[in-house]
Amino acid sequence: MLTKLFDFNLNSVTESSLWRSTDYGATYQKLNDKVGAKTILSYLYVSPNNKRKIMLLTDPEVESSLLISSDEGATYQKYRLNFYILSLLFHPDQEDWILAYSHDQKLYSSVEFGRRWQLVHERVAPNRFYWSKMGLDKEPGLIHLETSISEGQALYVTCKLQNCTDANKGKPFPGYIDPNSLVVQDEYVFVQVSTAGRPIYYVSAKRDVFNPMKLPKYTLPKDLHVISTDENRVVAAVQEWNQNETYNLYVSDTSGVYYTLALENVVSSMGHEGNVMVDLYEVAGIKGMFLANKKTDNQVKTHITYNRGRDWRLLQAPSKDLRGNSIHCVLPYCSLHLHLQVSANPYTSGNIASRESAPGIIVASGSFGSELTTSNVSVYITSDAGNTWRQIFDEEYAVLYLDQGGALVAIRHTPLPIRHLWLSFDEGRQWNKYSFTNTPLFVDGVLGEPGEETLIMTIFGHVSHRSEWQLVKIDFRSIFNRRCTEADYQTWHLHNQGEPCLMGVKRIYRKLKPTSRCVMGKMYSVSMTSGLCECTEADFECDYGYERRSNGNCSPAFWFHPSSMSRSCTTGMTFLNSTGYRKVVSNNCTAGVSVEYTARRRQCPIQAPKGLHLVTSEGTLTATLGTNVTFLVFLEEGDGARTSINLDFGDGHALTYSNVSSIEDGIKHIYRAVGIYRVIATGENNLGSETAMLYLHVTCQLEYIHLSAPFVAVRNKEVNLTAVLWPSQVGTVTYIWWIGNNTEQPVITLEGSVACMFSREGINTVTVQVSAGNSILQDRKTIAVHEYFRSHLLAFSSNLDDHNPDVAEWRLDVSRVIKNSLIQMHHQTVDERVDKRYVFLGLALLVKPGVYTQTAAGFSCM
Numbered sequence: 001m002l003t004k005l006f007d008f009n010l011n012s013v014t015e016s017s018l019w020r021s022t023d024y025g026a027t028y029q030k031l032n033d034k035v036g037a038k039t040i041l042s043y044l045y046v047s048p049n050n051k052r053k054i055m056l057l058t059d060p061e062v063e064s065s066l067l068i069s070s071d072e073g074a075t076y077q078k079y080r081l082n083f084y085i086l087s088l089l090f091h092p093d094q095e096d097w098i099l100a101y102s103h104d105q106k107l108y109s110s111v112e113f114g115r116r117w118q119l120v121h122e123r124v125a126p127n128r129f130y131w132s133k134m135g136l137d138k139e140p141g142l143i144h145l146e147t148s149i150s151e152g153q154a155l156y157v158t159c160k161l162q163n164c165t166d167a168n169k170g171k172p173f174p175g176y177i178d179p180n181s182l183v184v185q186d187e188y189v190f191v192q193v194s195t196a197g198r199p200i201y202y203v204s205a206k207r208d209v210f211n212p213m214k215l216p217k218y219t220l221p222k223d224l225h226v227i228s229t230d231e232n233r234v235v236a237a238v239q240e241w242n243q244n245e246t247y248n249l250y251v252s253d254t255s256g257v258y259y260t261l262a263l264e265n266v267v268s269s270m271g272h273e274g275n276v277m278v279d280l281y282e283v284a285g286i287k288g289m290f291l292a293n294k295k296t297d298n299q300v301k302t303h304i305t306y307n308r309g310r311d312w313r314l315l316q317a318p319s320k321d322l323r324g325n326s327i328h329c330v331l332p333y334c335s336l337h338l339h340l341q342v343s344a345n346p347y348t349s350g351n352i353a354s355r356e357s358a359p360g361i362i363v364a365s366g367s368f369g370s371e372l373t374t375s376n377v378s379v380y381i382t383s384d385a386g387n388t389w390r391q392i393f394d395e396e397y398a399v400l401y402l403d404q405g406g407a408l409v410a411i412r413h414t415p416l417p418i419r420h421l422w423l424s425f426d427e428g429r430q431w432n433k434y435s436f437t438n439t440p441l442f443v444d445g446v447l448g449e450p451g452e453e454t455l456i457m458t459i460f461g462h463v464s465h466r467s468e469w470q471l472v473k474i475d476f477r478s479i480f481n482r483r484c485t486e487a488d489y490q491t492w493h494l495h496n497q498g499e500p501c502l503m504g505v506k507r508i509y510r511k512l513k514p515t516s517r518c519v520m521g522k523m524y525s526v527s528m529t530s531g532l533c534e535c536t537e538a539d540f541e542c543d544y545g546y547e548r549r550s551n552g553n554c555s556p557a558f559w560f561h562p563s564s565m566s567r568s569c570t571t572g573m574t575f576l577n578s579t580g581y582r583k584v585v586s587n588n589c590t591a592g593v594s595v596e597y598t599a600r601r602r603q604c605p606i607q608a609p610k611g612l613h614l615v616t617s618e619g620t621l622t623a624t625l626g627t628n629v630t631f632l633v634f635l636e637e638g639d640g641a642r643t644s645i646n647l648d649f650g651d652g653h654a655l656t657y658s659n660v661s662s663i664e665d666g667i668k669h670i671y672r673a674v675g676i677y678r679v680i681a682t683g684e685n686n687l688g689s690e691t692a693m694l695y696l697h698v699t700c701q702l703e704y705i706h707l708s709a710p711f712v713a714v715r716n717k718e719v720n721l722t723a724v725l726w727p728s729q730v731g732t733v734t735y736i737w738w739i740g741n742n743t744e745q746p747v748i749t750l751e752g753s754v755a756c757m758f759s760r761e762g763i764n765t766v767t768v769q770v771s772a773g774n775s776i777l778q779d780r781k782t783i784a785v786h787e788y789f790r791s792h793l794l795a796f797s798s799n800l801d802d803h804n805p806d807v808a809e810w811r812l813d814v815s816r817v818i819k820n821s822l823i824q825m826h827h828q829t830v831d832e833r834v835d836k837r838y839v840f841l842g843l844a845l846l847v848k849p850g851v852y853t854q855t856a857a858g859f860s861c862m
Helices: 562-566 808-829
Strands: 004-008 017-021 041-046 054-058 065-069 077-080 085-090 098-102 107-110 118-121 124-131 142-150 153-160 183-185 188-195 198-205 221-228 235-240 246-252 259-270 276-278 280-282 290-296 299-305 335-338 352-354 362-369 378-382 390-393 397-402 407-412 420-424 432-435 442-448 456-462 469-475 489-493 505-512 528-532 540-542 546-548 554-556 574-577 581-583 600-603 610-616 622-624 628-637 644-648 654-657 667-670 675-685 688-699 704-708 712-714 719-726 734-739 742-749 753-756 762-772 775-786 794-797 857-861
Touching: 041 085, 085 124, 098 124, 107 142, 118 142, 118 153, 188 221, 198 221, 221 246, 221 276, 235 259, 246 276, 259 299, 290 335, 299 335, 352 397, 378 397, 390 397, 397 442, 540 546, 610 675, 610 688, 628 644, 628 675, 628 688, 654 667, 704 762, 704 775, 719 734, 719 762, 734 753
Parallel strands: 622 688, 712 775
Antiparallel strands: 004 017, 041 054, 054 065, 065 077, 085 098, 098 107, 107 118, 124 142, 142 153, 183 188, 188 198, 221 235, 235 246, 246 259, 259 276, 259 290, 280 290, 290 299, 335 362, 352 362, 362 378, 378 390, 397 407, 407 420, 420 432, 442 456, 456 469, 489 505, 505 528, 540 581, 546 554, 574 600, 610 628, 628 667, 644 654, 644 675, 675 688, 704 719, 719 753, 734 742, 734 762, 762 775, 794 857
């Protein structure tokens, strides 16, 4: 039995409708009574490993629940959630294991297909959590995730599925990483760390230690995206310092560390979710074959490669159009150009399509001429992997693969209603027109059964823009009269313009004959035979640090020193001494020129240490008092195993290690006093030494400041202003003063005191801000400036502290009482004319105990 589920208005604010079919879409049963009459659904998932298991997710704005079925959607059980799910990640092998990401950045796990949940971790970055991979990670229940520490800092940690405690957490990368930079893909892990405004990209292969990704020296990337990691090699799209709308493609060796340029100026665009889309398409079914759109002199042209980017060429346009007229399109001035966008909607077709089960067949929208255009777009097809192309429609059509590529179905891509489709049995050479509905339909998408034998699809759409969805089941079985036999197949030789050796082998595929009209079915498999080829220069690309010259040879770039490749060598061991070439990854050629072009083993030379680097694991030059500071030491050249390292922390303490290799996790130290420390690392072996140094600012948190200033001052007479800190020693401090009416240009000092004069009478405001580390605090005082004033001393009893609380609020209240009492006494004893010339001051009492000199309590006028 085949079950189809169809969901209407899943993102609507009105009631959702869920329908189920058990006869390939001929009839449907409404399931609203099974899931709840007023339930609003937002997500539907069918387990790929067990089709009987289905999960529905309700709209979190209405309720937070999961609906789970174990009988192909016939019945459902509802499970309430205490969190809102934003995204789900299902385990690729364990069908009951699920990760759920919530709206408040929490990650939950379930090992019971959503029936019970357990909190894994908080402050997890969105879409930065990954399942472990069998054969690489130590256990199947391991999770890779990125956790947020602050606005600009994150950590890469690994957790056990059901036991993510601090004791069970792993920290594969030492130190902080940039937010939203963790990528775990196949056998590689990537992170990014920005230092001094420049990003440094790190890679780990096979869960080994992290190494900086080595791009050509002057690449200077400002953005990098990992495009592909299959076949033990990384393809990365890098936007360099001088690029805005294009990216350069780089390919790595098997370690993922050393990169060489594959193609420049590949066109990019922005996706619906803000992600970068690079115009690179990997052809399904043929390893090493890619299509890319490259911008040259402001013109976009499509290029093709058969050897993973080692060589590229333009596409030859068809020789004739649909009507049989000759097309005069001569390379390189005129060629075929294709739109390479793949649809993110599973119900609609993108601009290009290929299938593993139909090697060599590619259908794409595009145009021919000097460049790619969005006008006069037609649909083209190739049956021989891009060597020759045919035009099949002069308008845009969605072309779908039927019966694993044995037949093709085309539906016109138009905003107008349609009622016809086209069917081809001979790889698009002839098309038969069929009517699938009596009433024209606005087509919204197509449902199919990929890889199934049934030859059934469902078209859904609207009769009008206000009508409900209509479903049309199309059963193609009646068109086919038999199953395919061996006599219906033929052999096809893969080639590139006649050259049969691609990626070091000759490949021969089994394909259906164009004249055969039969059903291949789900038991069909693409059988392929191959024969190894002798290696030629075309099987090798330029190694890291080498560039291809006009004569085709690979020579060292001006910035590259070939001897530097032995930097990480250990005396007594060997290293690969490059010839300037490296075999294209997954290329299987043998013999031939392989000996001439393959790197040779050499003994590691004995070298003095050179290029010693000293950094903190966070990449900063500040540390907090009393916390662990991790120092990382790197050596570019020299025998790390035989080079001792001495690290002087600058506070009277130092450590010595016998070799650099023993301190991969860093050296930890705790500073006990605030200050600026000179940290020195010295690497030394029998041939010499190398020194690296940094100045580390150790600070503590600034909690409080008080601006000490007189309440009154004489015009044009100097007064002192002092900012008092708590605690008094917090490290490097900057003081910013706004004095009097000069509010535009502050005075900046490194000292906590300044002297100033006021030239005008009246009330003046003084503001000081203190910047220490990440803290900025301020205090403000007003000063009355007069031409002349006279002060009176007040005497206080010495025992008031013994009978009153020693808190700031009490002292402020007492000072206000004293001030009001003095004013009343003044008005009773002094003539008004004299009042303008005399000022009685209240006493500034303690704000924080222990910072200022204590004052006595009680008073009398002297």
